[in-house]
Amino acid sequence: MKSVKALAVSAALLLSGYASASDHVLDVRVSKLGAPIQSTMYGLFFEDINFAADGGLYGELVKNRSFEFAQPLLGWRAFGRVEVKSDGPFERCPHYVVLSDPGHRERRTGLQNEGFFGIGVEKDKEYRFSVWAKAPQGASQIRVQLIEQSTMRERQEFAQEKIDVTSNEWKQYEVVLKSSRTVGKAELRIFLSSGNPVALEHVSLFPVDTYKGRKNGLRRDLVEALADIHPGVFRFPGGCIVEGTTLDTRYQWKNTVGPVENRPTNRNRWEDTFDYRYFADYYQSYGLGFFEFFQLCEDIGAEPLPVLSVGLACQFQNGLDAHAKMDELQPFIDDCLDLIEFANGPADSRWGKVRADMGHPEPFNMKFIGVGNEQWDEPYYERLKPFVAAIRAKYPAIKIIGTSGPDSEGKMFDKGWEAMKAQKADLVDEHFYRNEQWFLGTADRNRYPNCGALRYDSYDRKGPRVFAGEYACHGAGKKWNHFESSLYEAAFMTGIERNADIVHMATYAPLFAHVDGWQWRPDMIWYDNLKMFKTVSYYVQQLYACNKGTNVLQLTMGGKPVAGQDGQDGLFASSVFDAATGDIIVKVVNTSKEPQPVTVNLQGVKGERTAQVITLQHNGSMDDENSIARPDLIAPVSSTLSVAAGKKVAVIEDVVPQMSFRLYRVKK
Numbered sequence: 001m002k003s004v005k006a007l008a009v010s011a012a013l014l015l016s017g018y019a020s021a022s023d024h025v026l027d028v029r030v031s032k033l034g035a036p037i038q039s040t041m042y043g044l045f046f047e048d049i050n051f052a053a054d055g056g057l058y059g060e061l062v063k064n065r066s067f068e069f070a071q072p073l074l075g076w077r078a079f080g081r082v083e084v085k086s087d088g089p090f091e092r093c094p095h096y097v098v099l100s101d102p103g104h105r106e107r108r109t110g111l112q113n114e115g116f117f118g119i120g121v122e123k124d125k126e127y128r129f130s131v132w133a134k135a136p137q138g139a140s141q142i143r144v145q146l147i148e149q150s151t152m153r154e155r156q157e158f159a160q161e162k163i164d165v166t167s168n169e170w171k172q173y174e175v176v177l178k179s180s181r182t183v184g185k186a187e188l189r190i191f192l193s194s195g196n197p198v199a200l201e202h203v204s205l206f207p208v209d210t211y212k213g214r215k216n217g218l219r220r221d222l223v224e225a226l227a228d229i230h231p232g233v234f235r236f237p238g239g240c241i242v243e244g245t246t247l248d249t250r251y252q253w254k255n256t257v258g259p260v261e262n263r264p265t266n267r268n269r270w271e272d273t274f275d276y277r278y279f280a281d282y283y284q285s286y287g288l289g290f291f292e293f294f295q296l297c298e299d300i301g302a303e304p305l306p307v308l309s310v311g312l313a314c315q316f317q318n319g320l321d322a323h324a325k326m327d328e329l330q331p332f333i334d335d336c337l338d339l340i341e342f343a344n345g346p347a348d349s350r351w352g353k354v355r356a357d358m359g360h361p362e363p364f365n366m367k368f369i370g371v372g373n374e375q376w377d378e379p380y381y382e383r384l385k386p387f388v389a390a391i392r393a394k395y396p397a398i399k400i401i402g403t404s405g406p407d408s409e410g411k412m413f414d415k416g417w418e419a420m421k422a423q424k425a426d427l428v429d430e431h432f433y434r435n436e437q438w439f440l441g442t443a444d445r446n447r448y449p450n451c452g453a454l455r456y457d458s459y460d461r462k463g464p465r466v467f468a469g470e471y472a473c474h475g476a477g478k479k480w481n482h483f484e485s486s487l488y489e490a491a492f493m494t495g496i497e498r499n500a501d502i503v504h505m506a507t508y509a510p511l512f513a514h515v516d517g518w519q520w521r522p523d524m525i526w527y528d529n530l531k532m533f534k535t536v537s538y539y540v541q542q543l544y545a546c547n548k549g550t551n552v553l554q555l556t557m558g559g560k561p562v563a564g565q566d567g568q569d570g571l572f573a574s575s576v577f578d579a580a581t582g583d584i585i586v587k588v589v590n591t592s593k594e595p596q597p598v599t600v601n602l603q604g605v606k607g608e609r610t611a612q613v614i615t616l617q618h619n620g621s622m623d624d625e626n627s628i629a630r631p632d633l634i635a636p637v638s639s640t641l642s643v644a645a646g647k648k649v650a651v652i653e654d655v656v657p658q659m660s661f662r663l664y665r666v667k668k
Ligand code: AHR
Pocket: 047, 049, 238, 239, 240, 241, 373, 374, 406, 431, 470, 509, 510, 520
């Protein structure tokens, strides 16, 4: 029996002359479970690009808090008598400032921090200010304020506290400021309010309300958005920052653990990359370091997947002489082995103790390691070998992820895969930022033989598994998060799902972007200092990750995979069974400009049912995107649909709206 809604739709179709439902009969073979779907299948890839860490996920609101940028006062405005010194209490962050009497009772000494594109604070919320300080010539005092520099109000400050610095030894002082205004671009001002000088180091301001209320915590709304995806895997810390513009600015995890005050600042590789979106003040405080990444993975239930340097500086930016020579690789190999001990070793092992001292005596149970980010050709293949040998020898259970480089196909890509097979990598990390045609599978096949949702159907099943570690549809001439490109990602992902036997992980990239500080787009989640919004690509990822099921179910139309092939009218589809709920899940993407009637036969399922339906569509321009101003412009909508009983088959009759992604969940 058809639902009222389905009958009404069919009648409307007949009148409008659209193809009848029987033109698109999708057969789902429910009785035979296909390949298991890995719990890691849909995940997240974090890189500190677009101010994703400092200024983003990491809760710190003060920029250059330790005065360690190349220009020690970058991010600060100093007034009166302020001196920068370099014999501070923290060996790897030696700089600090001394504020002294300005020499006249009407003059002032102090500092002002601009934050990351301002400091975002909300009315009635609390902010924890802390500072390491000493008063070398007797007790001193500072006044700490949240201010609005540009305001017509009588007073610039809207929160203020005093701190008495009583000791001539370095000590940490802390005070909580309660904001009386919501301001997106506030600043932090510190006045010296004593005749005695004061020395200040590691000046910090965090929301009290971080995720899980942690002191060195993360921005709550952003972590919640990550958790809501239910990611299976979390790749970190990059991306190109793993490599560095030069080898000495590569990401070094050992610099990111231990007390935050003593984590050395690093220049961010994304400071340098694009002169048309240049940020001279892009550094990494490493306050969000490897301990915090592992903890985050634990919080959101994702398998940690750290990626480490293979001794190659960014190959795009350097010639051969920039890299570590073959006989210089041992420290890089040690970094991998030591990391595994840091994550998994007993609390009394050298690196396990570092983890335990940071508050996590239990191991993090790391299972995967990436060696090299997006490397290619012989310099990579030869360097990878000793890493593989050393990791296999000491930690045979750890799965090693190699890479096929920056191309989605072609000579170097094939060479990369061959090399990874030869070295018996467990997974190969593929990266592809491609346009609409590529994702739809309509790109020039000579140049892009493996484009579209059929990409993985022809992969060799004998070698390593696939980690689609970085991908996104980059609209030709439209590099933003418009609806259309996200829909094509959904279409492409039916192919990932259908091929879950070979594809074990997939992570969209990049993850985060600050609206005032981005270098690269599209990105999955955007934010300013107060608010965030989810892109349509986020919703696509979420719909897959929250409905990933446990086994593939064969789904065909006329015996063929539904992948936008000739005669399939722009339809893409895949299906899975979820053993935990007993649900059959069918995903259908209609990339055509017409509504498409579909009949989905759930073969072997008896009796009527109700399908839970989720639809992602947009009635406005296909170029539209969500934004800070309109965060919910495009979002998934839930409904239900009656499923009719046939003979040994349950039948979904529906019309999938033009340019839409629709998901059905039906009890088996
Ligand atoms: O995601 C942005 C960049 O794209 C990554 O850092 C790099 O791996 C790729 O080239």
